[in-house]
Amino acid sequence: MESRYDAIVIGLGPVGSFMALKLEQQGMKVLAIDKEKDIYPLPRAVSMSDQGMRMHQSLCLDDVYIRNSDIPGGAGFVDENLEFIGDPMIMKGLNTHNGWPPMQFFHQPYTDREIRERLLSSECDVFVEHELTNIDDAGQITKCSITNLQNNKVFNLECRYLIGADGANSKVRELKKIEQEDLNYDRDWIIIDIELLVEKELGEFAIQICDPNRIGTFIPTHSPFKRWEFEIRDDDDINEFSSDENIKKLLSPWLKPEEYKILRKAIYQFHSVLANEFQKDNCYLIGDAAHQNPPFMGEGMMTGCRDAENLSWKIIMDYKYSLGERLLKNYQIERKDHARFIVENSLGIGLLMEAYAHTENIEDVPAELVAKGYGSFAIPPLNEGVFYNGKSDEKHLSGQLFPQPIKFNGNEIKQRCDYLLGDNFSLVSTTEIILTKEEEDFLSSIDTKILVLDKEFIESNLWMSAMIEEGKIYLVRPDKYIYGSTSKEISLSQLIEDLKTRIGLN
Ligand SMILES: Cc1cc2nc3c(=O)[nH]c(=O)nc-3n(C[C@H](O)[C@H](O)[C@H](O)COP(=O)(O)OP(=O)(O)OC[C@H]3O[C@@H](n4cnc5c(N)ncnc54)[C@H](O)[C@@H]3O)c2cc1C
Incomplete structure (x- = not known):
């Protein structure tokens, strides 16, 4: 083991592994450690959103999820007779503005296995059965102690960036x-993962079961696997409740005992917590270490991947161009409010299920709770941070995700646009982009991609055709959020000057 790394990532769950690969891809010297010997062998997170696929596409890991996923028909709320309450949200057959289906259900042991293999064959140093045991900050450099759990030998290491991706009980x-x-x-809920032993159609929709006797969830996941989750009531005896006999009863509306094998039954406490700081000194929290929420939105792991996507480009720019602290401070500014939205809305779905289950009349459920239902809200833009003038702005779309148009060949996908945008900042327009020599030098010094979009991308994409007009130029960040765009009020030179200031070059 070396004694000095650019970055050390603590924890190799899906979020830490993603982060380590992001930093390694840009040439950083990365150490990634986990206290466990191997990946967690049972499914935990099950859902991958359109933005999640887009983020994994940036590491060419989209294939891993395609291979190990199924696209659900949609999601909705049902009553105790499994009849839909209102219209479910339809997901099948759609590609969103992110260029991927709204949701895919994957089998985490399969995806984690492939990603671990990818990490092991990367340039990252990977140490399993090693635990972070101490941190000692010393200015620009962070010192930490890593203990080899096989022989208790302690290594003292140094790094510029320490990333805590070490889950809900984060040591960092x-x-x-x-x-x-x-x-x-x-x-407290019980999570039941099963493998189907017979061909049986259980429905393609993820459903929130608003049964007054006991609320629950069914997720079709990746065949032949299925998941149920049921609330544990105060009067339940936990041992009896989690017995195989009781599980047979809980699943009896769907399956006979001989039709499945139980893979996992775990009592899991759904929390809603948010770390007060996502950054302290040179240490950063990402994933479950920074926030935990009940799984009703299927956004636990996605929120963590958004942290990693957001932090990684800031760390990479600081590392490559010595930008100083200003850029890195924006990690918490951008991510904390956004993560709060997910935590609050996830628990809102739980409260809506309880309200539907316990009302005499569905019409009496308060409108503010109904507004937490699927399809009633969108994941918001980022509010503040590294954007023109430091703020999101509806007119110039700063803070929103730049759409990812797709080129089709009949029904076949020919090309997704992010491959042309690359991993750094990009300027995108439909016409030639004219720059001064000074602007050109600055933009190429931070490896900015200049892209003139061809018609095929625009015509195939509703979002793109609505927002792009002749002569308009978008400045897009490495994580594909829009930094700003030109208009009568904002020239390209103003956008570029503002970018220099905000990333700490002016
Ligand atoms: C037992 C369990 C059950 C879950 N069930 C569900 C579910 O049903 N539905 C759902 O949506 N989400 C569930 N989750 C949460 C979901 O798995 C996470 O949101 C997702 O995996 C993203 O997590 P992460 O990578 O941030 O952390 P994790 O996946 O928890 O990974 C953290 C990693 O850090 C390692 N680590 C911890 N401390 C140290 C240390 N000091 N030194 C070195 N390594 C360390 C751990 O070994 C672990 O591999 C579950 C999580 C757990 C732990």
Whole structure:
């Protein structure tokens, strides 16, 4: 083991592995460690959103999820007779503005296995059965102690960036004395993962079961696997409740006992918590270390991947161009509010299920709770941070995700646009982009891609054709959020000057 790394990633769940690969891809010297010997062998997270696929596409890991996923018909709320309450949200056959289906259900042991193999064959140093045991910040450099759990030997290492992707009981969070805000939604549920032993159609929709006797969830996941989750009530005896006999009863509306094998039954406490700080000194929290939410939105792992996508480009730019602290401080500014939205809306879905289950009349459920239902809201833009003038802006679309148009060959996908945008900033227009020599030098110094979009991309994409007009230029960030765009009020030179200031070059 070397004694000095550019970045050390603690925890190799899906979020830490994604982060380590992002940094390694750009030439950083990365150490990635996990206290466990191998991947967690049972499914935990099951859903991957359109943005999640887009983020994994940036590492060419989209194939891993395509191979190991099924696209659901949609999602909705049902009553105790499994009849839909209102219209479900339809997901099949659609590609969103991100250029991927709205949701895919994957089998995590399969995807984690392939991603671990990818990590092991990368340039990252990967140490399993090694645990972070101490952190000692010393200015620009962070010192940390890593213990080899096989022989208790302690290594003292140094790095510029320490990333805590070490899950809900994060040691990095504990050592950095970062408190958590509790949003007060703690419920015990049982999670039941099964493998189907027979061909049986159980429906393509993920459903939230609003049964007054016991609320629950069914997720079709990746065949032949299926998942159910049921609330545990205060009067339940946990041992009896989690017995195989009781599981047979819980699943009896769908399956006979001989039709499945139980893979996992775990009592899991759904929390809603948010770390008060996502950054302290040179240490950063991502994934479950920074936030935890009940799984009703299927966004737990996605929120973590958004953290990694957001932080990685800032770290890479700081590392490559010595930009200083200004850029990195924006990680928490951009991510904390966004993660709060996911935590609050996830628990909102739980409260809506409880309200539907316990009302005499569906019409009496308060409108603000109904607004938490699937299809009633979109994942918001980023509010503040590295954008023109430091803020999101509806007119210039800063803070929103730049759409990813697709070129089709009949029904076949020929090309997704992000492959042309690359991993750094990009300027995108439909006409030639004219720059001064100074602007050209600056943009090429930060490896900016200049792209003139061809008609095929625009015509095939509703979002793109609505927002692009002759002469308009978009400045797009490495994570594909729009930095800003030109208009009568904002010239290209103003956009570029503003970018220099905001990333710390002016
Ligand atoms: C047992 C369990 C069940 C879950 N069930 C569900 C579910 O049903 N539905 C759902 O949506 N989500 C579930 N989740 C959460 C979901 O898996 C996470 O949101 C997702 O995996 C993203 O997590 P992560 O990579 O941030 O952290 P994790 O996947 O938890 O990975 C953290 C990693 O850090 C390692 N680690 C911890 N401390 C140290 C240390 N000091 N030194 C070195 N390594 C360390 C751990 O071994 C682990 O591999 C579950 C999580 C767990 C742990």
